[in-house]
Amino acid sequence: MGSAAPASSALLHRTLHKEYAEAVGGDGVYVIRSDGSRVLDGCCGAAVSCLGHSDKVVIDAIVKQAQKMPFVHGSFFTNGPAEQLAKLLVDSSDGAFSKAVFLSSGSEAVETALKLARQHHLCNGQPQRWKYIAREGSYHGNTIGALSASHNPQRRVPFAPLLSPAFRHVAPCFFSRDGSLGEDEEAYVERLLAEYEKVFQQEGPETIAAMIVEPVAGATLGAVPAAEGYLSGLRQLCDRHGVLLIFDEVMCGLGRVGTTHAWQSLGDIKPDLQTIGKGLAAGYQPISGVLIGPSIVESMEHGEHGSPFISAHTYQAHPIACAAALATQHTIASRHLLDNVQEMGILLRQSLSRLPHVREVRGIGLFLAVEFASQTGKPMASSVAQACLEGGAAVYLCASLVDAVMLAPPFIIANEEVEELVAILERAIVAVAAPA
Numbered sequence: 001m002g003s004a005a006p007a008s009s010a011l012l013h014r015t016l017h018k019e020y021a022e023a024v025g026g027d028g029v030y031v032i033r034s035d036g037s038r039v040l041d042g043c044c045g046a047a048v049s050c051l052g053h054s055d056k057v058v059i060d061a062i063v064k065q066a067q068k069m070p071f072v073h074g075s076f077f078t079n080g081p082a083e084q085l086a087k088l089l090v091d092s093s094d095g096a097f098s099k100a101v102f103l104s105s106g107s108e109a110v111e112t113a114l115k116l117a118r119q120h121h122l123c124n125g126q127p128q129r130w131k132y133i134a135r136e137g138s139y140h141g142n143t144i145g146a147l148s149a150s151h152n153p154q155r156r157v158p159f160a161p162l163l164s165p166a167f168r169h170v171a172p173c174f175f176s177r178d179g180s181l182g183e184d185e186e187a188y189v190e191r192l193l194a195e196y197e198k199v200f201q202q203e204g205p206e207t208i209a210a211m212i213v214e215p216v217a218g219a220t221l222g223a224v225p226a227a228e229g230y231l232s233g234l235r236q237l238c239d240r241h242g243v244l245l246i247f248d249e250v251m252c253g254l255g256r257v258g259t260t261h262a263w264q265s266l267g268d269i270k271p272d273l274q275t276i277g278k279g280l281a282a283g284y285q286p287i288s289g290v291l292i293g294p295s296i297v298e299s300m301e302h303g304e305h306g307s308p309f310i311s312a313h314t315y316q317a318h319p320i321a322c323a324a325a326l327a328t329q330h331t332i333a334s335r336h337l338l339d340n341v342q343e344m345g346i347l348l349r350q351s352l353s354r355l356p357h358v359r360e361v362r363g364i365g366l367f368l369a370v371e372f373a374s375q376t377g378k379p380m381a382s383s384v385a386q387a388c389l390e391g392g393a394a395v396y397l398c399a400s401l402v403d404a405v406m407l408a409p410p411f412i413i414a415n416e417e418v419e420e421l422v423a424i425l426e427r428a429i430v431a432v433a434a435p436a
Contacts, residue, residue, distance in 0.1 A: 026053020029410045029417050031394070039389065040409075042421045043396035046219065047251045047367065047408040048283040050337075051328060058284045061327035065320045074316050081322035088329055089276075089291060092260045096270035097291040101309075102317045102325075106250035106277040107141030109288035110212070113273045114145060115311050117210035117244045120296045123303030126242075130166055131203055133196065133211040137172040137401055139220045140212065140248050149212055152220045154400050168203060170195050172217060175227045176360055185227050193233040200241055210244035210273070215262040216367060218251035219396070222404040223363030225257075231269040238272075244296070250277035250288065251367075255332055255411060258342040258365035265364055272296060285324035337411040341365045344413050351422040352407070357433045366411065370425070371404040379403040380432050387428035393421050 013020060025032040029052050031039045041049060051058060065081060072079055086100040103109050114132065121129035132149060134140070140149040147156060148164035156163065171178065171192060179188045200208060215231060217224040238245045247253075252262040253276050259265045261274065272295065277288035300306050315321075332338065345365040352361045352370055357380065359373035372380040385397040385405050396406040409421060 028052045028054060029413050038392065040393040040417060040421055040424065042388070042393045042425075043406055043408045044278075044410055045283065045394075046278065046396060047256055047406075048278040050255060050279040050411045051282040051284075051331060052410040052412050055282065055284070055328075055331065057331050058282060058324055058327045061323045062284060062320055065323035069319050071315075072319060073314070074312065079317065079319040079322065081319050081326050082317035085322045085326045085329070088326065089289070093270070093291065094268075096261075096293060097274070098294040099292040099297050100289055101292070102287055102289045102322055103313055104286050104288060104315050104318070104321070105141070106275065106288050107143040107146040108313065109250060109275040109277055109290050110140045110146040110149060110248060111143060112290045112311060113212070113246050113248075113275050114149065114210070116273055116290065116292060116296055116309065117246065119307075119309060120244060120299045120303075121209055123299040123306045125304040126206070128207050129209040129243075131207050132167050132209055133199060134167055134169050135172045135213055135217075136169050137174070137217065137221045138169075138212075138214060138248075139218060139399070140214075141250075150220075152399055152401075168199055170199055172221060172224070173213075173226050173230050174217070174221060174224050176224075176362065186229060189227050189229045189233060192230065193237060196234070196237055200237075200243075205241040205243070208241065208243045210246050211238060212246040212248055214248045214252060215266050216252035216257060216364060218367075219406070220399045220401055222369030222371065222398040222402050222406050223252075223367050223408075224369075225362070225364050226266050228267070231263065232267055235269050244272040246273045246275070247271040248275045250275050253277075254279035254329075255338050255341055256365060256367045256408065257363075258338055258345060260338070262364075280328065281321060281325035282328045284328065285318075285321040287318065287321035287325050332411065335412075340413075341411050344409075344415075344418055347415065348407065348409075348418050348422070351418065352425075355422070355426050355429055357429050363406075366413070367406075367408050369398065369402075369404045369406045371402055372429070374403065375433065380429070381405050383432040384425070384428045387431050388424055391424045391428055393424040395425065 022034040023031050024034045089100050090097050134149045136151045139152045140146045148167050151169045175188050215226050249262050257265045272293040274291040281287045360371045374380050381403045385395050388395045398404040
């Protein structure tokens with residue numbers, strides 16, 4: 001299993017009652033442990049390492065930028081990689097966005113999007129708009145503002161007294177689980193939209209700044225795509241009430257579902273703001289971003305009370321991080337990896353659907369979840385994830401609301417590696433489900 005982090009480690013690990021094997025290298029879709037054993041990265045950590053762990057093009061871009069100019073502060077200078085990255089992403093949006101800002105984490109991106117929404121309304125002379133609508137079962141980050149938007153009970157409860165009162169939460173869009181008996185998908189979506197409208201009327205639509213949703217729900221519920229008509233219904237609802245629509249694509253975006261933006265796979269409904277992150281630089285550098293619609297830029301430049309964006313971070317538009325992201329996005333395009341995401345996603349989904357003790361396989365592209373049907377009633381996911389790791393593959397354990405694991409392997413995965421991943425998962429499921 002490789003050497004583990006010692007009990008005397010000065011590093012505060014995610015849990016204090018676990019030993020961690022040391023990762024010392026990477027080779028394509030594999031992580032190499034200190035004893036030389038290899039682990040197939042079936043989830044890219046948390047849907048991050050979309051180019052795997054040894055991409056020479058991205059590594060060379062990082063080295064080159066570090067040698068040229070490692071850091072400049074945004075108060076004084078711009079830099080080439082950030083400018084080029086912003087243009088690439090804006091140009092990929094078919095007019096949805098006109099500006100981008102780059103930060104260091106998904107949580108920072110979410111908080112920045114929330115701030116941009118608030119300032120948009122201030123610039124338009126509507127200071128009464130300070131409330132946000134989010135969804136139960138959502139996850140938007142771990143800082144206080146992002147956690148306030150989130151509705152992951154396990155993460156929220158310890159910090160509940162600190163969370164913002166600005167957020168209202170409505171039901172998630174999870175038709176396969178929450179649809180009523182005899183209710184079709186269209187009627188289900190109408191019911192959800194009616195709940196939004198009810199909250200608007202209760203709170204006063206003139207007080208709502210924005211709503212934030214994951215087009216494909218990620219870590220908490222496990223790869224749940226928006227039902228047909230849901231995102232278009234939200235768009236119409238927001239437009240009717242002057243509310244901004246924020247899509248959180250930190251996990252599901254930038255190719256993970258087979259299109260650059262996840263909303264392009266879900267009816268092509270454009271948001272006003274979009275957060276991006278995990279797949280932006282494939283984990284080779286920490287970077288996230290917010291893509292900003294032209295109406296928001298217009299309000300800050302020419303609104304009744306227009307002003308520059310009142311927010312900044314030291315490592316905003318970091319040159320090395322942006323160079324890594326630019327190389328990542330160019331590599332995805334030049335190697336036609338979105339085609340591979342779609343092709344391997346179909347193969348992976350078909351293979352997963354044949355596994356035993358599975359209630360549902362869901363998701364899009366290489367963003368899939370397997371929810372279990374335990375015969376004993378005892379949750380399986382945690383034990384299955386551990387058995388997979390011991391068997392040579394990493395899968396992502398979803399939160400406590402579903403008994404599921406997520407699979408989000410690198411975009412470079414090949415047929416034989418898909419087969420290997422599914423075989424390891426199958427052995428783990430059989431072992432966990434076996435009678436004691």
